[in-house]
Amino acid sequence: MENSLRAWSLGTVTCLVGLLSYILIKLYDARRLIWERQKLGLPVAPGHSFLFGHLLFFKRALDKLPPNAHYQNALGDIARQYFQQEGCYYFDTWPVSGLLLIIVSPHMANQIHANPNISMQRPPLLPRFFKPIAGGPNMFDMREHEWKPWRTVFSRAFSAENIASLIPNMVDETMVYMETLHDFAKQDKLFYLDLTTLRFTIDVIGKTILNARLEAQKGYNVLADCMLSQIRWHQANGETNPFEYFNLVRKTIHWWNGRQMDRYIGSELDKRYAEYQADSKDKRSKAIIDLVLQGHIPQSQDQQQPTGLGDRLDPTFRAFATSQIRLFVFAGHDSTSSAICYIVHLLSANPEALSRLRHEHDQRLGTELAHVPSLLKSQPHVVNSLPYTTAVIKEALRLFPPGSCSRAGQATVALRTDSGKQCPTEHAAAVFIIHSELQRSPVCWERPDEFLPERWLVKPDHELYPVKGAYRAFEIGPRNCVAQAFVMTELKVILACLVRQFDFFPAYEEFDRLHARKGKVEVKKTYRGERAYQVEEGAAHPADHYPCRVAVRGGGKVS
Numbered sequence: 371m372e373n374s375l376r377a378w379s380l381g382t383v384t385c386l387v388g389l390l391s392y393i394l395i396k397l398y399d400a401r402r403l404i405w406e407r408q409k410l411g412l413p414v415a416p417g418h419s420f421l422f423g424h425l426l427f428f429k430r431a432l433d434k435l436p437p438n439a440h441y442q443n444a445l446g447d448i449a450r451q452y453f454q455q456e457g458c459y460y461f462d463t464w465p466v467s468g469l470l471l472i473i474v475s476p477h478m479a480n481q482i483h484a485n486p487n488i489s490m491q492r493p494p495l496l497p498r499f500f501k502p503i504a505g506g507p508n509m510f511d512m513r514e515h516e517w518k519p520w521r522t523v524f525s526r527a528f529s530a531e532n533i534a535s536l537i538p539n540m541v542d543e544t545m546v547y548m549e550t551l552h553d554f555a556k557q558d559k560l561f562y563l564d565l566t567t568l569r570f571t572i573d574v575i576g577k578t579i580l581n582a583r584l585e586a587q588k589g590y591n592v593l594a595d596c597m598l599s600q601i602r603w604h605q606a607n608g609e610t611n612p613f614e615y616f617n618l619v620r621k622t623i624h625w626w627n628g629r630q631m632d633r634y635i636g637s638e639l640d641k642r643y644a645e646y647q648a649d650s651k652d653k654r655s656k657a658i659i660d661l662v663l664q665g666h667i668p669q670s671q672d673q674q675q676p677t678g679l680g681d682r683l684d685p686t687f688r689a690f691a692t693s694q695i696r697l698f699v700f701a702g703h704d705s706t707s708s709a710i711c712y713i714v715h716l717l718s719a720n721p722e723a724l725s726r727l728r729h730e731h732d733q734r735l736g737t738e739l740a741h742v743p744s745l746l747k748s749q750p751h752v753v754n755s756l757p758y759t760t761a762v763i764k765e766a767l768r769l770f771p772p773g774s775c776s777r778a779g780q781a782t783v784a785l786r787t788d789s790g791k792q793c794p795t796e797h798a799a800a801v802f803i804i805h806s807e808l809q810r811s812p813v814c815w816e817r818p819d820e821f822l823p824e825r826w827l828v829k830p831d832h833e834l835y836p837v838k839g840a841y842r843a844f845e846i847g848p849r850n851c852v853a854q855a856f857v858m859t860e861l862k863v864i865l866a867c868l869v870r871q872f873d874f875f876p877a878y879e880e881f882d883r884l885h886a887r888k889g890k891v892e893v894k895k896t897y898r899g900e901r902a903y904q905v906e907e908g909a910a911h912p913a914d915h916y917p918c919r920v921a922v923r924g925g926g927k928v929s
Contacts, residue, residue, distance in 0.1 A: 397421075400464035403797050412793055413459040415448055423462035436894045438913065440904045442774060443897055446807030449474040454813055457788040460798075467495065468799030471779065474807045476814055476839035478785050482777055482801065483839075483847025490514040490848060491778040493800040502600055502624040503700045503908070505632060506693040509852070510701075520694070521852060523665035527578075527658050528856045536856070537750035539577045540863045541743045543570060546587045547864075551872055555922045560877050560884075562915035563714065567707040568598060574860060575702030579695055580638050581657035593634045596627040597699050601908040603627075631699075635692045639663070643683050658698055662691045698853075705772035705909040706857055710864060711916045712770040713763060714874045715902050716821045723762065723823055728870050730758045739870055746863060753862040761823035763861045767843035769821060771805035772909035775845050788813075805842055806904065814840045819898070873921045876902070881917035 401420055408414050417427030431444035445461070449472060453459045457475025473479055483489045496511040504510070509520060526532065547570040554561045569586040572594045576584035586594035603623050642659055646667065666687050683691075717724040734755050735742050745752060753759075779798030787793055795801050810818045814837040816825075825834035839846060844854035851857070878901045895913075897903035904910035 397464070400462060400468065403469050404460060404462045407460050407793075412791055413453050413456040413787065415459050415461050416452065418462060423464055425463060425466065428461075428463070434894075435897055436903060436913065438905045439897050440806070440906045440910050442804050442806050442910075443904070445472055445802070446474065446804050446810075448472075449804065449807055450811075454811070455789055456791070457813075458785070458793060460793075463799075469779075469797055471785075471793060471795055471798045471801045473785075473801060473803045474811060475788050476808060476837050476842075477788055479775075479803050479808065479842065480839040480846075481785050482803070483845075485783060486848075488777050488780045488783045488795060488801070490517075491780060492849075493776050493778040495800055496776065500697070502604055502628065503597075504693045504697040505628050506689060508693045508697040510697060517849075520665065523661055524658065524694075524852050527661050528853050530855065533856050533859050534750040536578055537753070537859065537863060538747040540574055540860055541746050541867070543573045543577065543587070544864055544867045545743060546570070546573070548867060548871065550587060551868075551920050552922060555872070555920045558919065560880055560917055560919055563874070563918050564707060564711050564911055564915040567710050568703060569594065571703035571706045571710070571860075572597065572699065574706075575699060577657075578702065578856070579658040579698050580635075581659065582638065592630050593699065596630045596634075597696070597703075600624060600627045600631075601700070601704065604908060631696055632689075632692050635695050636688060639683060639688060639691055639695075659691075659695060662694060666691070700908065702853065702856075706860060708770070708772045708909050708911045709763070709767060709857070709861060711912050712902070713766040713861070713865065714918075715876060715912065715916065716766050716769065717762070717869070718874050718876060720821050723821065724869065726823075727758055727762055727865070730756060731866060731870055735866055742867060746866060753859055753866065756862055756866070757827060758823060759862050759865055760858065761826035762865070763858060764826050764841070764843070765821055765823045768809045768841055769819075770904060770910070770912075771809055771843050772911075774805045775803040775842065776800040803842065806910070809841060809843070811840070871923060873923055875919045875921070877917040877919050878902070878914070881914060 397420075400423065401418075404414055404418055404423070415424050415427060417430070418424055419426065428444065431448055432439075432441065434447070435443055448461075449459060453474070457478050458471060458473050461470040461472055463470060473482070491514070492511050497507070500508055500511055507516070509517060509524065512520070547567075550566060550570075554566075572586050573584050576582060576586070576591075576594065584591040584594045600623075603620050638659060639662075642663055646660075646663055666684075717727065734752065735745060777800070779795035779801055781796040783796075784792045784794045785801075809815070812818050816833045822834060825836060828834050844851035844857075882895065895901060902912040902916060905913050
């Protein structure tokens with residue numbers, strides 16, 4: 371017995387020593403990457419320590435922000451304070467993540483999308499982020515050889531012709547959204563624009579993806595509500611935080627929501643597959659679910675399978691298709707809702723821009739507001755004749771981009787900083803382009819924090835004309851947003867219906883009074899003077915879901 375206990379103790383000590391040795395080796399290797407770059411005179415964030423890397427320095431940067439502000443704001447602040455002339459810096463986050471190369475220069479970002487050795491490579495952190503949302507490998511985190519053929523398939527869904535055919539659906543859902551806003555105006559009550567708009571945009575994308583009305587604006591829908599719940603429970607910074615694995619409640623909710631969404635989408639796939647079996651030559655529908663099936667089934671036919679199409683979908687493909695549809699449900703509604711909120715916010719704060727936008731709609735869409743929906747349905751291409759509307763949207767996305775971009779570091783790729791230094795991307799867990807800082811950088815934008823839609827209408831020799839590659843709301847290069855034309859059209863349709871019907875009034879002061887914490891120290895509530903600062907909830911959204919009030923403008927005709 372004594373010998374057994376001694377052997378067990380010795381084995382335990384040996385395991386602990388081995389584990390400690392492993393950790394120390396990994397720690398040394400992680401810190402060595404920074405030391406090597408410091409010796410070469412490359413831009414490295416200050417405050418580095420052997421034990422904690424840059425984590426303590428990062429915490430100090432985060433402490434300067436409102437408690438729930440997006441962590442990318444802190445990364446942008448570090449760049450602005452220390453590295454404006456370089457356009458980048460290295461940041462050591464091991465063991466939470468690894469070595470990051472933070473990019474805030476359009477010239478460096480352009481090098482990334484111009485180099486096929488890095489432009490196509492997603493970082494290994496992304497699957498962790500998208501797992502609860504998509505449920506498996508998807509268009510966002512696929513490797514290049516898997517991604518390419520499906521990019522072609524999905525591009526068909528977002529062709530100019532197909533987008534025009536979807537405008538009547540957009541208008542129908544916008545009418546439901548406007549009814550909701552009318553109700554809020556009638557009740558004269560504070561409401562949360564982001565929460566209301568999320569249910570609207572998920573209805574729009576549901577029709578686009580499944581060719582079915584989810585009616586999330588009117589009540590419960592399994593797919594819509596499970597996706598919204600999944601995002602609410604999605605941990606901010608979860609892709610870089612190893613402690614997320616210990617939250618069993620979150621894991622359980624994610625599992626349950628995922629199961630419900632898979633069942634709902636799987637049922638729709640089976641129904642569409644049965645319809646396709648009945649008439650495999652019918653390719654009239656361009657809903658994403660149909661294009662996914664059409665992209666798979668011809669491949670099976672080419673193989674001349676003796677059973678034809680088969681009685682049931684291949685289970686492996688069914689799981690893959692479900693993940694793609696879940697991804698598009700997320701990406702198609704989440705960032706669009708954020709964009710709508712920030713457009714409303716910026717127009718409310720800039721009455722001259724709002725007046726000019728309404729004037730353009732008077733000129734191009736007519737002054738009879740009741741006729742606008744039918745005009746958009748019968749002449750969908752009229753949205754292409756709204757240049758100032760397009761400029762308003764682009765300027766809002768510049769100031770408040772819903773996301774950023776990341777690529778995996780590559781052994782063969784080095785990026786040239788703005789000062790001419792060569793920064794290797796090898797060993798970088800992610801090369802991270804921070805859109806929120808790059809798109810407001812005083813180095814490459816005139817009057818960077820001002821809302822100036824006219825910067826998108828001036829000639830190239832004008833001081834406001836954007837620097838090449840400085841605007842990246844939909845990213846640039848081969849893995850840019852496949853649905854950007856759809857999003858821009860959707861936003862133009864919404865603005866065409868809304869801006870002459872309603873006036874919006876931000877209600878943050880009222881919200882703060884209602885939620886004042888008696889006897890507690892007040893926390894910071896603005897970032898760079900902005901109360902509607904961005905927080906991470908899937909995409910970047912306005913803080914506190916954008917509390918506001920709305921009023922109906924007088925009459926049904928513009929005088």
